Amino acid sequence: MGEINQYPEHIPVLRDAFVEAIVTDPDGSYVDCTFGRGGHSRELLARLSEKGRLLAFDRDPEAVAEGERLARQDSRFAIAHADFAQLGEILDERGWSQVNGIGFDLGVSSPQVDNAERGFSFQKNGPLDMRMDVDSGKPLSQLLERISESELADIIYRFGDERYSRSIAKSMLQAKHDGKLNSTADLENVCFHAVPKKARHGGAHPATRTFQALRIWVNEEMDQIDAGLSAAMAHLKPGGHLAVISFHSGEDRRIRDLIESEVKPCKCPPQLPMCVCGKLPSMRWLQKKPVRPSESEVSANPRSRSSLMRVAQRLTAAESKKQAGYTGASL
Ligand SMILES: C[S@@+](CC[C@H](N)C(=O)[O-])C[C@H]1O[C@@H](n2cnc3c(N)ncnc32)[C@H](O)[C@@H]1O
Incomplete structure (x- = not known):
């Protein structure tokens, strides 16, 4: 704890809003699916008690090396070198099948873009690579x-x-x-x-x-989002929160639709008088519209300009039935 961020040039996007959206219980277990250089992870750890736990993921070996340094300094923290497609399996293996909150901050990190050798930037000459891993x-x-x-x-x-x-x-x-x-x-x-x-x-x-x-x-990012969000929603405990930051409209639409398919899973034709598929909602939106950065954040951190954050919550069994309008007789 009290660890110094060695990457002051990387300012985490929507940092306070992201962390506040995810943490509901300082003693809980949390997952940061996109460690990067740990800007969000460090802030999450700052809001947790001695009992709280944070597990992070990143597919980039350089990000994981930085996470391992943090893990040596803070026993509440651990990191896995894995992509979103492995998220569900790794959470299950570690006995983390019901966590309090999960966050994603999609896209590339500043150190990835700034390193010409990674090939992400047209402002610096490098090889045609662009792999995060x-x-x-x-x-x-x-x-x-x-x-x-x-x-x-x-x-x-x-x-x-x-x-x-x-x-x-x-x-x-x-x-x-x-x-x-x-x-x-x-x-x-x-x-x-x-x-x-x-x-x-x-x-x-x-x-x-x-x-x-x-x-x-x-990086097959759209398939990764599908796999990661599905696993994340399935591994939240009732009442647990999900926050997802994205940087362009295509990604945001995908995220919105994936979460919406858990908010309103019933696909029965509208002409039917009642639901016959029996699919109950498992999530609800905590913010109907995406959260955007303030003007002051954008001027301090221009990278945040196009960011959008979606926030949702896993329902309890009773809330799920209520949200579906379930009466016990109609299904
Ligand atoms: C925008 S950066 C995160 C920055 C981080 N929140 C911080 O404050 O330092 C995104 C990070 O997520 C990682 N990442 C992106 N897609 C991933 C995926 N499908 N699986 C695992 N890691 C991924 C990238 O390698 C990158 O390090």
């Missing part, structure tokens, strides 16, 4: 070997909301064929010249959306 999966350069132009365009459009996805995909594969797509600087250059002149200046850099889309693809 450098010990597994394939780097971007290898994935680009086997992709068709239309598949690549779909990825850039779907995960980046990029209106010039077709022309960017075409230019990328042409540059690769010509041996001119070997680094993040090359990719930045291709994106810049693939968009019309009027779109090159004035707004976000023309490579921004493509880099985001490719990172989501390389």
